[in-house]
Amino acid sequence: MRTRTHGVTSNNRKKVEFCAYSFKKWSASRTSSAWLTKGRDGMEDQWDIIIIGGGPAGSTTARYAASHGRKVLVVDGRENIGSPLQCGELVPSNEEMKRLCPKVPEIDDLFQTPDEAVSKKTEIMKIIPPSGKPLSFKFDGLVLNRVKHDEALVELAKKSGATYLTGKRVVDVIDNKVILKDGSEITGKIIVGAGGHHDVIRRKYWDEESLNIPVKFQLIEGEFGDDLELHFGTVAPGGYAWMFPKKSGANIGVGIQRKFSKGKSLNGYTESFIKEYGDSAT
Ligand SMILES: Cc1cc2nc3c(=O)[nH]c(=O)nc-3n(C[C@H](O)[C@H](O)[C@H](O)COP(=O)(O)OP(=O)(O)OC[C@H]3O[C@@H](n4cnc5c(N)ncnc54)[C@H](O)[C@@H]3O)c2cc1C
Incomplete structure (x- = not known):
């Protein structure tokens, strides 16, 4: 018998986390009309929507928002979204x-x-x-095969026009600015927290037991x-x-x-x- 072991700490939620995301809406009236400008690295530094986390919740949100014409950036701390596996891998069929x-x-x-x-x-x-x-x-x-599943959701979101920034950890969200671990900042009109049990926005704004x-x-x-x-x-x-x-x-x-x-x-x-x-x- 060959085994692979995975250990994680999970929070049991009142809500079905798979579908859930929390978000902080930034008033459009407070953003510049020129909200799509090019940053130093050529990446747009102001977005319609920045989604923190490209798991099932984040990538599905990204797919819908991008397919409706929004400029969407997904930021994920993992290099390869979906890996390593952290799941029992069972979902109900449609x-x-x-x-x-x-x-x-x-x-x-x-x-x-x-x-x-x-x-x-x-x-x-x-x-x-x-x-x-x-x-x-x-x-x-x-x-x-949860890894393939999550990778496929990323591809669907990309096909709809979403942009992914991987290997970048978000350490804070201040107003409409997402602060990355490397010190850089990205601005979005709407910031979506889809970081699962580590979600930055959930920890900062939601004190649910x-x-x-x-x-x-x-x-x-x-x-x-x-x-x-x-x-x-x-x-x-x-x-x-x-x-x-x-x-x-x-x-x-x-x-x-x-x-x-x-x-x-x-x-x-x-x-x-x-x-x-x-x-x-x-
Ligand atoms: C051991 C285990 C077994 C499970 N078994 C099942 C099961 O059998 N069936 C089922 O339906 N559900 C199961 N779940 C729950 C399921 O995995 C989650 O509900 C689901 O993954 C939530 O999807 P999500 O997109 O919200 O978050 P996640 O899949 O956790 O994705 C969050 C993403 O956000 C990224 N991220 C987090 N914080 C940051 C940050 N600060 N900066 C940048 N990126 C960040 C992460 O890298 C990750 O890619 C299980 C969970 C665990 C832990």
Whole structure:
């Protein structure tokens, strides 16, 4: 069995982060009419919209804004958006999304997942409660190749006309200025915070309480069947554990709340959970 390990700290949100972004609107009346000027490096230094973060939320926002004729700049601290992987990689199919969110219009336009970013289609979700007796229900899911998925969303946004500035970390947003770690500043009429759980604008302007749930996961090779599994109870106190089968292998992970973990480490919980599958994986 070969494994790759990824560990991150995730905040549990009240809102579905995948679709969510916060934004700070800068009054157009306070900007110069000549807001598209060339900076020293030839890049426009004033934009209609600057989006901090080019993940799914940022790149989707960029696609819509650019396709409506706005001058859009996406700034991302990563050189390669989408890498390294930090995800369980399960999303509902568009048909499932339409059932779950019947009032959301144009789901097919909103979620444009290319076929090559889908590792496996699933139909059954099993919830495994502390009793261990699984509850099965129908769930049309897509287990993604998340890295390919995020790269594809970037390409779609670029095709719509968005510009990307990668490998540049934003350290602050002051009024309509985005301040980069290298000290340079970029000006936009609207600044969108789409930086995920590290988002600069969210931290600065939104003091929402959220749970801190450390998460650890591995991509494991082997045969894991066709059903999605979510486990609750002592395997993942205060959180849950998942096994999402892929075309080859599975994405398996655990998230816990430390206050319920009785001194056992996240690594310990993850190893115990994965061992159940590791022993049966072929
Ligand atoms: C371990 C784990 C497992 C998960 N499993 C699932 C799952 O199975 N299914 C699911 O739907 N969701 C899952 N999620 C949640 C999902 O990954 C997020 O909801 C989703 O990535 C949010 O998308 P986003 O575009 O808002 O932010 P992100 O995907 O986090 O993208 C944010 C981008 O902003 C950039 N950025 C951040 N701060 C700055 C800054 N200061 N300057 C410049 N760039 C910055 C980052 O580099 C990144 O590219 C999981 C999350 C974790 C951590």
